[in-house]
Amino acid sequence: MNRLTETLEGLGSAVILAVRAFASLPKAPRILKRTAEHGYYGGYTTLPIVAILSFFIGSVLALQAGITMKHFGAKQLIGILVGASMARELGPVMVAILLAGRVGSAVTAELASMKVYQEIDALVTMNIPPERLLVLPRLLAVLLLMPVLTIIANLIGWFGGAIVCAHVDFIGVDPTAYFQSIQRYLAVQDILDGLIKAEVFGFVVMLIACTTGLRTRGGPREIGFAVTKSVVVSLISILVLDYFITKALA
Amino acid sequence: MNASIKAPKPIVRVPRDDLSPVRVEVASLSKSFGPQTVLADISLSVAPGEIFTIMGPSGSGKSVLLRHIAGLETPTRGTVTINGQDPQLPATRDRFALALVFQAGALFNSLTVYENLALYPLERRIHSKADIHQRVMRALHILSIEGAAHKLPAELSGGMKKRVAIARALVMEPQLILFDEPTSELDPIMSATIAEIIATLKEQIAITTIVVSHDRDLALTISDRVAILHQGRLRAVEKPAALRQSPDPVIQDFLNPKIDIRHPRFKQLEASHE
Ligand SMILES: Nc1ncnc2c1ncn2[C@@H]1O[C@H](COP(=O)(O)OP(=O)(O)OP(=O)(O)O)[C@@H](O)[C@H]1O
Numbered sequence: 001m002n003r004l005t006e007t008l009e010g011l012g013s014a015v016i017l018a019v020r021a022f023a024s025l026p027k028a029p030r031i032l033k034r035t036a037e038h039g040y041y042g043g044y045t046t047l048p049i050v051a052i053l054s055f056f057i058g059s060v061l062a063l064q065a066g067i068t069m070k071h072f073g074a075k076q077l078i079g080i081l082v083g084a085s086m087a088r089e090l091g092p093v094m095v096a097i098l099l100a101g102r103v104g105s106a107v108t109a110e111l112a113s114m115k116v117y118q119e120i121d122a123l124v125t126m127n128i129p130p131e132r133l134l135v136l137p138r139l140l141a142v143l144l145l146m147p148v149l150t151i152i153a154n155l156i157g158w159f160g161g162a163i164v165c166a167h168v169d170f171i172g173v174d175p176t177a178y179f180q181s182i183q184r185y186l187a188v189q190d191i192l193d194g195l196i197k198a199e200v201f202g203f204v205v206m207l208i209a210c211t212t213g214l215r216t217r218g219g220p221r222e223i224g225f226a227v228t229k230s231v232v233v234s235l236i237s238i239l240v241l242d243y244f245i246t247k248a249l250a
Numbered sequence: 251m252n253a254s255i256k257a258p259k260p261i262v263r264v265p266r267d268d269l270s271p272v273r274v275e276v277a278s279l280s281k282s283f284g285p286q287t288v289l290a291d292i293s294l295s296v297a298p299g300e301i302f303t304i305m306g307p308s309g310s311g312k313s314v315l316l317r318h319i320a321g322l323e324t325p326t327r328g329t330v331t332i333n334g335q336d337p338q339l340p341a342t343r344d345r346f347a348l349a350l351v352f353q354a355g356a357l358f359n360s361l362t363v364y365e366n367l368a369l370y371p372l373e374r375r376i377h378s379k380a381d382i383h384q385r386v387m388r389a390l391h392i393l394s395i396e397g398a399a400h401k402l403p404a405e406l407s408g409g410m411k412k413r414v415a416i417a418r419a420l421v422m423e424p425q426l427i428l429f430d431e432p433t434s435e436l437d438p439i440m441s442a443t444i445a446e447i448i449a450t451l452k453e454q455i456a457i458t459t460i461v462v463s464h465d466r467d468l469a470l471t472i473s474d475r476v477a478i479l480h481q482g483r484l485r486a487v488e489k490p491a492a493l494r495q496s497p498d499p500v501i502q503d504f505l506n507p508k509i510d511i512r513h514p515r516f517k518q519l520e521a522s523h524e
């Protein structure tokens with residue numbers, strides 16, 4: 001029961017936080033600069049790992065598809081299999097998970113520490129709403145960042161698949177045929193659906209990170225708990241939302 | 251670099267239309283955290299332009315009282331108002347600039363000292379950039395911390411942090427300024443400087459000031475009135491002269507504690523514990 005009320009409270013404060021953040025947009029000074037800073041930081045920290053992971057995910061997808069397809073003689077479909085899986089599903093989900101782990105956790109830790117050490121109180125007495133100074137630029141930054149990261153993840157994943165297709169003996173599909181298969185069967189809508197997912201996931205991850213950080217109470221030990229909670233709740237939300245968005249877009 | 255900053259100019263100039271200092275009313279304020287009652291039925295009124303000092307033993311609820319006046323806590327019972335308005339409402343804060351110097355400083359740890367001071371005027375778009383720079387440097391100069399302008403709070407000593415916190419409050423050009431133990435970590439000369447700054451603020455712009463302090467000299471020299479808070483209740487609210495003459499043994503003991511090595515207090519406490 002306690003858990004339930006706490007969850008509902010958390011959800012409520014997340015909604016309020018988002019509304020307040022966007023309501024403060026017209027009065028936010030230097031918002032472009034701050035958004036750019038957070039976007040740059042987020043991209044800079046997640047891009048390398050996004051690149052590595054998406055390369056291997058694309059490779060594994062191609063390998064698995066190759067193993068299955070060799071019984072059916074449908075190797076020309078490996079391209080579209082990898083292409084669609086990356087674009088519609090694995091690209092956005094993977095980027096969101098990495099965002100939660102790298103950026104979300106850092107944001108929660110920073111805001112939780114500001115709360116615990118009364119920096120948030122100081123902002124309140126200065127009548128500088130934390131929603132405007134701390135939350136809004138991060139939400140905007142993540143909305144800019146997610147499509148970029150997802151497109152990069154897709155491209156690198158496809159590329160990883162192409163390399164496996166060309167160099168694994170029992171598959172032996174040459175890159176031209178592989179990419180033709182993607183080009184022929186992958187619709188622009190597939191990519192757009194993936195980007196919509198990415199935007200929703202990214203926004204939710206950042207909102208959870210900010211809400212959890214700002215709701216921290218007590219001493220420094222709570223900062224660690226807040227970070228764990230932020231990441232766990234983000235991961236669950238990503239996968240649950242993934243189901244519902246996929247269903248809604250189908 | 252700072253020759254031009256040395257000032258007979260006022261430390262603080264309020265740029266708002268409404269220049270008048272504010273009145274603080276605390277009416278039957280009580281606060282409990284769970285089962286613990288921290289403040290019990292506090293009523294007091296601080297007049298515009300007054301320097302009001304709150305003294306009292308550690309743990310008596312001084313910081314909690316100050317946080318209520320700053321609108322950071324919700325009273326369990328009773329009300330706090332600033333010129334009749336609730337300090338918890340953003341609209342009130344929009345009308346009156348209110349600065350709180352936190353007991354622990356509460357500096358923004360990821361910003362430099364300079365950025366800590368400049369955040370408020372930049373964010374509220376009060377002055378031009380050059381103007382803000384001048385004000386920030388002047389405040390740093392007055393508190394002798396210009397040298398630390400580009401350091402991070404983590405690189406400062408405790409007393410330096412406290413001075414940065416005070417400088418940050420001065421740059422806000424508030425109509426109501428609340429100090430939580432402004433001199434607790436400072437040497438005697440710096441403490442005297444802080445007392446002078448508080449007195450000067452009152453003289454020049456008649457700002458309303460509430461100081462929480464254990465510093466008897468500061469309290470009795472510059473205050474218009476002093477309140478003694480004891481176990482969450484107001485024990486006395488007096489002018490400094492009257493307080494010195496108070497017959498109340500708690501107040502006398504608090505103002506003039508005698509170190510008695512023959513009958514030490516902790517021995518009495520130990521005995522009463524058994
Ligand atoms: N957020 C809180 N939650 C629970 N109890 C609190 C909280 N803040 C303060 N208290 C309690 O309120 C009492 C008064 O605290 P306060 O900080 O006001 O003391 P103080 O008079 O400022 O003491 P000091 O001179 O040591 O700073 C203490 O017993 C403290 O434990």
Ligand SMILES: [Mg+2]
Nearest residue numbers: 312313353430
């Ligand atoms: Mg205190």
